[in-house]
Amino acid sequence: MMLTLSHSTIGNWTIIHVAGEVDMATGPQLRQEIVRHVSEGNIHIVIDLQNVDFIDSTGLGILVGGVKRARSNGGDFRCSGLSGSLQEVFSLTGLDSVLLSVDLNQDPSTWEPLNE
Amino acid sequence: MNKAITLEIPSQVEYLSLVRAVVASAASLDQSLGDQRIDDLRLAVSEATTNAIRAHARLDSNERITIRFGIDGDRIEVEVQDRGPGFDPETLDPAGPLTDTGRLEYEGGFGIPLMKILADEITIESADEGTTVNLVVYVSPPSEKSNN
Numbered sequence: 001m002m003l004t005l006s007h008s009t010i011g012n013w014t015i016i017h018v019a020g021e022v023d024m025a026t027g028p029q030l031r032q033e034i035v036r037h038v039s040e041g042n043i044h045i046v047i048d049l050q051n052v053d054f055i056d057s058t059g060l061g062i063l064v065g066g067v068k069r070a071r072s073n074g075g076d077f078r079c080s081g082l083s084g085s086l087q088e089v090f091s092l093t094g095l096d097s098v099l100l101s102v103d104l105n106q107d108p109s110t111w112e113p114l115n116e
Numbered sequence: 117m118n119k120a121i122t123l124e125i126p127s128q129v130e131y132l133s134l135v136r137a138v139v140a141s142a143a144s145l146d147q148s149l150g151d152q153r154i155d156d157l158r159l160a161v162s163e164a165t166t167n168a169i170r171a172h173a174r175l176d177s178n179e180r181i182t183i184r185f186g187i188d189g190d191r192i193e194v195e196v197q198d199r200g201p202g203f204d205p206e207t208l209d210p211a212g213p214l215t216d217t218g219r220l221e222y223e224g225g226f227g228i229p230l231m232k233i234l235a236d237e238i239t240i241e242s243a244d245e246g247t248t249v250n251l252v253v254y255v256s257p258p259s260e261k262s263n264n
Contacts (some may be wrong), residue, residue: 026128061223068220
């Protein structure tokens with residue numbers, strides 16, 4: 001199973017578009033992409049999961065790592081496009097408490113601010 | 117176990133998607149199991165298989181991982197068996213909520229809690245010769261069964 005990654009920008013946000021299944025096999029690709037963007041100074045990141053229909057604990061851990069990396073560099077890390085199945089997993093694990101979801105069709109200035 | 121399917125896979129992460137596809141397809145043969153429960157089973161089995169692959173990697177083992185799938189009445193049962201070094205499931209420390217200070221430093225800790233939430237029943241038997249995880253999903257969840 002392949003994972004397809006691409007990116008775009010909205011204002012100062014980098015949107016990482018993910019397509020495929022995120023698991024122990026494909027997750028390292030996603031981690032590498034997140035690390036690359038943060039190291040290049042793109043510290044405001046949205047992970048677009050609209051075309052992801054499966055994510056396992058490895059993938060959840062990578063997103064946790066993304067939150068930590070972005071915030072520790074003064075940035076922020078969000079997600080978008082969750083299917084019902086992914087929403088359930090995010091809720092069950094409590095990931096939705098630290099990884100806020102945004103609507104990419106709305107202006108980033110309207111997104112819920114980070115509450116720390 | 118009726119309608120049993122046995123799958124033996126090499127201990128390689130590339131086979132995880134195959135295991136998920138087989139389990140989801142086999143579970144969908146029972147048309148009374150909804151899509152959400154199939155997704156739950158698919159994720160729980162994937163987590164168990166991921167742990168099995170990790171266990172074999174620790175042992176540097178080339179042995180195969182066995183996944184047995186069966187439908188017995190209103191029970192769908194999946195067993196994932198590895199031959200890696202075992203562990204004591206009782207001694208696993210829960211990772212704690214993600215909102216806890218310092219929790220974001222640790223990317224792990226989701227797999228076994230997810231299996232416990234998603235399956236209606238789970239047993240983990242582990243010894244030096246390997247670990248067997250048994251996952252059960254009811255076609256009608258136990259709470260609904262008791263109400264009938």
